[in-house]
Amino acid sequence: MKKEMKNIVIGIIVLIVFIVAGVHLKQRMASQLAASKEKPVEPSSSKITKSVETIEYDLPLSNSEKRVEHPTHVVLHFTSNALNKPQDPYLIEDAYDIFKESGVSTNYVIGRSGEIYSFVPENRVAYHAGKGSLSDFPEYNDRLNYYSIGIEILAIGTCEEMSTMIPVENFDLIDSDLVGYTEAQYQALNVLIEDIVGRYPGIKKNRAHIVGHDEYSTGRKTDPGSLFDWSKIGL
Ligand SMILES: [Zn+2]
The missing domain is CATH 1.20.5 (Single alpha-helices involved in coiled-coils or other helix-helix interfaces)
Incomplete structure (x- = not known):
């Protein structure tokens, strides 16, 4: 039992x-x-896909690095080859070589006819802003590259703005039509900025988030300078 x-x-x-x-x-x-x-994590609809037509013109990977931080800013610049070719300062090949050889870079370059070149993909940090500071973002001191997308516009500033880059004799050789920005460049910039702002929630379309290199590196840089008309990009 x-x-x-x-x-x-x-x-x-x-x-x-x-x-x-x-x-x-x-x-x-x-x-x-x-x-x-x-559902697998998917980018929200087509917003994540760049919808602007660009001409791929990749700089070597050594001119940039993998992006880790979410971008919150766009930095606008001007660039040209006025030092070497004051009468033909806007050849894209020359701009490319200048970046390549100096080890710096930009995500985009906007040509005189409004064509948009992609030099560094957005998922990589381009070396365009260097040292500087923004009063609203003290944590970005000398680090803006990591938080921004760089756009270079093929343009030339005033004689004074160019004085640290080219001698006055060279500036005098530049056709006055080549100084400043073209309407096609403003149009392309509008399209590109709208596209970027639509894809990165951290980048607001205002003057706190879309800045000039001269505002970040005041005293050291003069681009995009006084000839750039911010109102033409709605800012
Ligand atoms: Zn610049």
Whole structure:
């Protein structure tokens, strides 16, 4: 009789163990099934895809680095080859070589006819802003490259703005039509900025987030300078 009782107790214990294990397994399977039904993380619709037509003109990878931080800024610049070719300062090949050889870079270059060149993909940090500071973003001191997309516009500033880059004699050789910005460049810039702002929630379309190099590196840099008309890009 005692032995029978013992067997019954053992039988009940084994049964309980099976029931508990069964419930546990069922719960696990249910959670796995739920997980498999969850949608994979996808970029929100087409917004993440660049919709602007660009001409790919990649600089070597050594001129940039992988982006880690989410960009919150756009920095506008001007660039040209006025030092070497004051009469033909806007050849894209020359701009490319200047960046390549100096080890600096930009994400985009906007040509005189409004064509947009991609020099460094947005998922990489381009070396365009260098040292500087923004009063609203003290944590970005000398680090704006990591938080920004750089756009260089093929343009030349005033004689005074160019004085640290080219001698006055060279400036005098530049056709006055080549000084300043073209309407096609403003149009292209509008399209590019709208596209960027639509894809990065951290970049607001205002003057706190879209800045000139001369505002970040005041005293050291003069681009995009006084000839750049911010109102033409709605800012
Ligand atoms: Zn600049």
